[in-house]
Amino acid sequence: MEVERISGLKFHKKQDVAIVGAGMTTFKRRLNETGKELSYLAIKQALEEADMDLSDIEMVVMGSAPDTFDGLHMKGEYLLDGSGGSDRPYMRVFVGGGTGVFAPIAGYWHVASGLADVCLVVCEEKMSSSHPHPQSAFKYIWDPILDRPLNPNLIWIFALEMNRYMHVHNIKHEDIALVSVKNKANALDHPCAQLAEKITVEDVLNSEPMALPVRRLDVSPPSDGAAALIMVAPHIARQVTDNPVWVTGVGWALDTTMWTNRDLYFPRYVAEAAKMAYRMAHITDPRKEIDVAEPYDPFDYKELHHMEGLGLAKKGEAPILTREGVTARDGDLPCSPSGGLLGVGNPIAATMGVKAGELYWQLAYRAGKRQVAKEVTTGVCQAWGDLMQVGTVMVMSNKR
Amino acid sequence: MFNEKIVNPAELRHWEGKIELYWIYTSGVAGDKFFKALKDEEKFIAAKCKKCGKVYFPPRMYCEFDFSETEYVEVSGEGSVRAFTVARLDKDEKLMEKPEIYAIIDMDGTDGCMVHLLGEVEPEDVYIGMRVKPVLKEKGEREGKITDILYFKPS
Numbered sequence A: 001m002e003v004e005r006i007s008g009l010k011f012h013k014k015q016d017v018a019i020v021g022a023g024m025t026t027f028k029r030r031l032n033e034t035g036k037e038l039s040y041l042a043i044k045q046a047l048e049e050a051d052m053d054l055s056d057i058e059m060v061v062m063g064s065a066p067d068t069f070d071g072l073h074m075k076g077e078y079l080l081d082g083s084g085g086s087d088r089p090y091m092r093v094f095v096g097g098g099t100g101v102f103a104p105i106a107g108y109w110h111v112a113s114g115l116a117d118v119c120l121v122v123c124e125e126k127m128s129s130s131h132p133h134p135q136s137a138f139k140y141i142w143d144p145i146l147d148r149p150l151n152p153n154l155i156w157i158f159a160l161e162m163n164r165y166m167h168v169h170n171i172k173h174e175d176i177a178l179v180s181v182k183n184k185a186n187a188l189d190h191p192c193a194q195l196a197e198k199i200t201v202e203d204v205l206n207s208e209p210m211a212l213p214v215r216r217l218d219v220s221p222p223s224d225g226a227a228a229l230i231m232v233a234p235h236i237a238r239q240v241t242d243n244p245v246w247v248t249g250v251g252w253a254l255d256t257t258m259w260t261n262r263d264l265y266f267p268r269y270v271a272e273a274a275k276m277a278y279r280m281a282h283i284t285d286p287r288k289e290i291d292v293a294e295p296y297d298p299f300d301y302k303e304l305h306h307m308e309g310l311g312l313a314k315k316g317e318a319p320i321l322t323r324e325g326v327t328a329r330d331g332d333l334p335c336s337p338s339g340g341l342l343g344v345g346n347p348i349a350a351t352m353g354v355k356a357g358e359l360y361w362q363l364a365y366r367a368g369k370r371q372v373a374k375e376v377t378t379g380v381c382q383a384w385g386d387l388m389q390v391g392t393v394m395v396m397s398n399k400r
Numbered sequence B: 001m002f003n004e005k006i007v008n009p010a011e012l013r014h015w016e017g018k019i020e021l022y023w024i025y026t027s028g029v030a031g032d033k034f035f036k037a038l039k040d041e042e043k044f045i046a047a048k049c050k051k052c053g054k055v056y057f058p059p060r061m062y063c064e065f066d067f068s069e070t071e072y073v074e075v076s077g078e079g080s081v082r083a084f085t086v087a088r089l090d091k092d093e094k095l096m097e098k099p100e101i102y103a104i105i106d107m108d109g110t111d112g113c114m115v116h117l118l119g120e121v122e123p124e125d126v127y128i129g130m131r132v133k134p135v136l137k138e139k140g141e142r143e144g145k146i147t148d149i150l151y152f153k154p155s
């Protein structure tokens, strides 16, 4: 991927933005806590890490995917009191699965614009409320006239995308399964993980067929959970930490809901979002300049797809890099060192904890057992969602 | 023609849709404590902030204003009417068989109120500040729901 160099007033901001704390709850299929209680628990942890308390928070951004999961209209408002939002400027954002990185992007606007010096970003998802299955809620994202009468579900359409991706680049399922093997093993070191395990490529290839080529172990599980981040202006960052992580670029892009009218083998909306974020971060050669990445991995092939969208691999090259160990935690370009959605879990918006949250922990050298082997300065995280149409990207660096 | 009046939408090609979903809501950590005590022991549980002392009813595991932890405290369940209305039309604007009295009840010993029905009282006899106490379902009929409280009556 080539990214043009930008100078001058483009992307002008009032002040730089640092992340100084993060927190997340355990991810599980069914948690007893309410969405408010989960939000509170994640925020509490982030505040402790940042050595702050709620009175230091000026504004709050809540990220949560569609209301249908929780069965609550105006879910943002419902979650407010557990989100530290009472009597403060508070807003909820969502772009489906892309929310996990879109919410911190919205937090970035708050601080970069100078409107707030301290902004709390919290993401919550409780998929277990929705019955008979969360897939029943996804059904209503399709066009009611053209798609829905055919009874599609998300697994089927991702199977179509995976099939197209495999066909265009002649990729074997074995090579895709390696992502699931890697991420579920990485998750063994994550205290919040739902599906951490040592598995083999054969386990993936022999797991239950859902909609071929997609099998059970190619997919992340539905989960409940919450995550939080604290984003601050430089003068606050100096007061609370010696190791702030700076947000150096943000980007987002959406493609049409007419998802059948584009070639699914490449997520061009992710590429557009990435280019925007790289331009802002003055990154011209992402493969060389990015040290660690958290690409969105709700399916194993999606990590590869997104590495290519993010310019971390050429088209069709991501499976090769994975096979060669480049994306392993001790590789040259570690991807999903957190364990990702495949290993830690997929509570839609709350995956912020394993994407933006993990990138912050990696760059702050706070990832503990999950810390990648190489020295890291700059990283990228990304989320993806809606009807295979949104890419959200954030670049961070521990150097300002 | 944009200004053509559609008199019968069924004459146009159309599809009908319905969202086929139901939800199972969890009452959460503090909610569990509250409903179990109500169902099994006819007790009313509130939660007091360990930092600012604010007492939440129904209880919460956190204080919304300073994010400190709370501790559970028992309250009487009695209170006084802070505001009330007498509902005569239902949500579909149909005349209700019997008017219902909805009240905001200021719960004794807490900084919170709850909304519930008033019973064993005529609408014209209700006044703001009226003392009320809860009437619960029989023990065997209680399910751990807010409707285990049938209504509040004058005390």
Ligand SMILES: [Zn+2]
Residues within 6 Å of the ligand: B049, B050, B051, B052, B053, B054, B063, B064, B065, B066, B067, B068
């Ligand atoms: Zn308090």
